[in-house]
Amino acid sequence: MAQDASFVQHDKQGEVHVLRLANPPVNTLRTEIRAGLLDGLNAAKAAGAKAVVLIGTGRMYSAGAEMTEFGKPRVAPSLTEVFDAIEGYPGIVVSAIHGSALGGGLELALACHARVAAPTAQVGLPEVKRGFVPGAGGTQRLPRMIGPEEAAKIIVSGDPIPAAKALKLGVIDAIIEGDLEAGAVAWAKANIGKTFTLARNRTDKIEGQDPAAYDAVIAGLLKRSRGQESPKGCAEAVRASFTMPFDKGLEKERELFQSLVSGEQSKALRHIFFGEREVLRIPGQPADAKSLPIERLVVIGGGTMGGGIAMSAANNGVPVTIVETSEEALQKGLARCHANWERTVSTGRLSQADYEKRKALLTGSTDFEGTVAKADLVIEAVFENMDVKKEVFARLDKAARPGVPLASNTSTLSIDEIASATSRPELVVGMHFFSPANVMRLLENVRGAKSSPAVIATATEFGKRIGKLPVLVGNCDGFVGNRMTGKRGPQVEKLLLEGCLPADIDKVMEGYGMAMGPLAVGDLAGLDIGAAVRKARGTVAPVADAIVALGRFGQKTGKGWYMYDEKRTRMPDPEVERIILDVAEKMQVRRRKIEPQEILERLMLPMVNEGSRILEEGVAYRPIDIDVIFVNGFGWPAWRGGPMFWADTQGLKNVRDKLAHYAEVTGDANLKPTALIEKLAAEGGSFASMGA
């Protein structure tokens, strides 16, 4: 392929030539970039350049491979061909890194003779997070430069490291202050004629590596990724760096790459990776819909959620004031935020100086009207009660300046009804955070019937600004996530009656990859909350109701579905078993052994069916919106791809048949397959094909 000057700019500065990667925004190494680099290197060589500097234009050096090229026929030249040209260059090739060098981007830099970086740069190999191993020599070159154990830490975690650490470890050779390109050219010039041993030829850091010591480090690293294939693959690839010659190691890496990249876990991870970008593209939003400027946030209510929301704002540099009803409640709320930050300081993850900054951004007041008058955006997080919310919104409407958006953090109530208490329903929107709100990334923004494009743009942009992943959903009871998990409840009850104990159910879901099973989550959230919802809705759950009736509200009372010791270790409780057996006997349910597969299906299928209903209603725009919600707000492992992705892996015909079967045998009308599932099953379609 001919060199395309628009992708790689070639600039001759005497004996140093500069090749600038220009594939905005993140310089992925698409075919044109690879071809441009190869042509540029050949041209530099022909011109007799003694040094070549590779540098990125725009925000960064390079974010790595172009993932949209995955799974398509490979187009030459490959990265390996580019690396061969670098390693065979009769002079030195130096990478100059600013922003990030990630994945294939870092692998490109590792193939060079030397690397320099801006002080703010970071480097990393995040491939593990997409479900595969670095596939262009990263697992072989990095260990040769910094040793297998340090390399494994970087490659197995996938987390980037800052320039200073990269320098200390020996990933880069120098940090350049000031103009990076000028500095890198000067650095290259000064080093012309010096010998640099290419990573592939180095043995100093791998010689004498004790395999047992390596395996011990790996065992520690793999603890956090149970069930996942790619971290294991990364560890195995790095192991090859000191047990095999370089070229054999590369072959091993390629083998692992190929088998992982075509596997289901990698597909799931990439589905979520692209999905997290897709959800920000809101169908029907006019192109000119602009976010309103927000300088000061006011949060009404400094309880569990209000405090967490306020912390998220302060953590991201936004001045925020909490309004409470009494000085006592206010001080309690602020103290909880401070204590939370202090814990982070004590673990070393937050500096004292940053803590002081955050603390200064967070203020409190009991003057409702006076504070709200200064707000650019209000987020309400008072008690979950419609009368209370309407009263608060009527007051907000009077106190807030005209044009200021009013958001509610309600988790179940109708945004339209809340909006009806104001004279500005077009400026009312739901912003549903998840607990703990300063930690959880998901933000379900709820579009009311009258919400304007501007208020939706504001909720989206502001959510991003305070570190959240906003997913826009429609207005309905429970919105998307809670509505879907709610539909699982009746099956949990039935499973308990028919033969399971709480640990049987949680074990299956935790085995699937959830951080916690549904009953353990119930104990954490408080079983009284679900009981209150059932009471309000006039529904019953004989087993759960019997548990709550004994004052077993979960962790906060030391007992719930499990019993807990002082360290909150959960243990099965014979009393719970007795209650379950009692209720089953009273209801004349014959207990039997239930296989894990049945447990899994009966917990997944109600969610999938409800998810399809949510799609039919347009409450979620796309199946991917639902999957992103579960991964970011409900502890669903990204490498499983979410509930709708799960349904596709089962095949929708199979899903349809199983739903119909369980609807019949369990008498749960919610399990009757929806029209959408019937249609997709009949066409041989999938949720993924729907999005296309």
Ligand code: NAI
């Ligand atoms: P909470 O009971 O911890 O906090 C509510 C706070 O609001 C209290 O401190 C109360 O003093 C204050 N408050 C009540 N009326 C007020 C008024 N007129 N002006 C100022 N402050 C007032 O409740 P929590 O858990 O924080 O929930 C708040 C909202 O967030 C509810 O709508 C809830 O459904 C929603 N939510 C809760 C989640 C959770 O996991 N707890 C998750 C997502 C949403």
